[in-house]
Amino acid sequence: MEMSGGMDGLVAAGIVVRFGGLIALDGVRVEAAPGHITGLIGPNGAGKTTMFNVICGFQAADEGTVELNGVDVTKESPARRARMGLGRTFQRMELFRSLTVRENVALAAESTHVGDDPLTQLGIAKGGRHVKAQVNEITADLLDAAGLHPVADKLAGEVSTGQGRLVELARALARRPRILLLDEPSSGLDVKESEAFGELLVQLVNERGLGILMIEHDMSLVLKICDPIHVLDFGKPLMVGSPAEVRASDVVRDAYLGKADIAERV
Numbered sequence: 001m002e003m004s005g006g007m008d009g010l011v012a013a014g015i016v017v018r019f020g021g022l023i024a025l026d027g028v029r030v031e032a033a034p035g036h037i038t039g040l041i042g043p044n045g046a047g048k049t050t051m052f053n054v055i056c057g058f059q060a061a062d063e064g065t066v067e068l069n070g071v072d073v074t075k076e077s078p079a080r081r082a083r084m085g086l087g088r089t090f091q092r093m094e095l096f097r098s099l100t101v102r103e104n105v106a107l108a109a110e111s112t113h114v115g116d117d118p119l120t121q122l123g124i125a126k127g128g129r130h131v132k133a134q135v136n137e138i139t140a141d142l143l144d145a146a147g148l149h150p151v152a153d154k155l156a157g158e159v160s161t162g163q164g165r166l167v168e169l170a171r172a173l174a175r176r177p178r179i180l181l182l183d184e185p186s187s188g189l190d191v192k193e194s195e196a197f198g199e200l201l202v203q204l205v206n207e208r209g210l211g212i213l214m215i216e217h218d219m220s221l222v223l224k225i226c227d228p229i230h231v232l233d234f235g236k237p238l239m240v241g242s243p244a245e246v247r248a249s250d251v252v253r254d255a256y257l258g259k260a261d262i263a264e265r266v
């Protein structure tokens with residue numbers, strides 16, 4: 001790993017990804033700083049999820065670099081990047097449906113200790129009890145922050161989509177990320193749930209200082225809580241700007257043309 005003295009947070013620069021003849025990403029730069037919610041938007045197939053996969057290390061880039069807190073992690077494994085403070089959620093919800101909400105969050109909190117002394121993991125060493133207390137504390141704190149206490153002992157497979165999205169968020173937070181990538185976190189939520197979810201994200205960023213990079217199709221949510229916003233179209237970087245700049249942009253309007261539901265709100 002090389003130190004480049006770059007910024008605090010995430011910088012992915014000059015990212016190129018080719019799938020056969022298709023150029024999914026063509027020189028894309030995305031930054032995400034702690035204390036901010038950065039938006040990543042663009043029509044279906046623009047390359048947003050592919051960009052997340054490159055940032056996390058699930059997809060190798062043909063060109064470009066990924067830096068975390070000024071450290072080049074382009075060649076590091078996804079697990080290593082996670083340990084360096086990068087977290088994510090997936091476009092399709094991934095919960096353990098037959099475990100309770102509380103168990104889902106606790107398992108994620110425990111997983112931060114993978115790589116620790118194996119005796120500690122087994123709870124045999126002196127530290128074992130301490131780890132358990134710490135996991136319980138983190139779990140309670142996050143259930144509280146996400147407002148999940150009322151459903152903490154329900155099976156994750158039995159809660160509403162909105163609550164499921166909150167469990168997913170709490171699971172990701174349990175790993176203590178500095179930068180958290182959320183792929184369409186509000187999908188399946190109604191307007192009210194989506195608003196509450198947005199307020200929770202703002203609160204988390206303000207109170208805990210983490211940075212969020214968010215892919216989201218709900219433009220009213222994006223324009224309300226994301227700044228700056230990166231716009232992609234067919235793998236190309238269209239623009240980066242404030243909500244007001246994105247709203248006023250003809251280029252963005254054109255990219256969304258034909259997608260009336262989005263265009264109306266841009």
Ligand SMILES: Nc1ncnc2c1ncn2[C@@H]1O[C@H](COP(=O)(O)OP(=O)(O)OP(=O)(O)O)[C@@H](O)[C@H]1O
Nearest residue numbers: 019022024042043044045046047048049050051091
């Ligand atoms: N593993 C893959 N192999 C081949 N093509 C792929 C692969 N993953 C993505 N693509 C293609 O790359 C392009 C970008 O896909 P991607 O999933 O990143 O878009 P997206 O912006 O997340 O879209 P959506 O808003 O629908 O989630 C699409 O044309 C997609 O079909």
Ligand SMILES: [Mg+2]
Nearest residue numbers: 048049050091
């Ligand atoms: Mg996607």
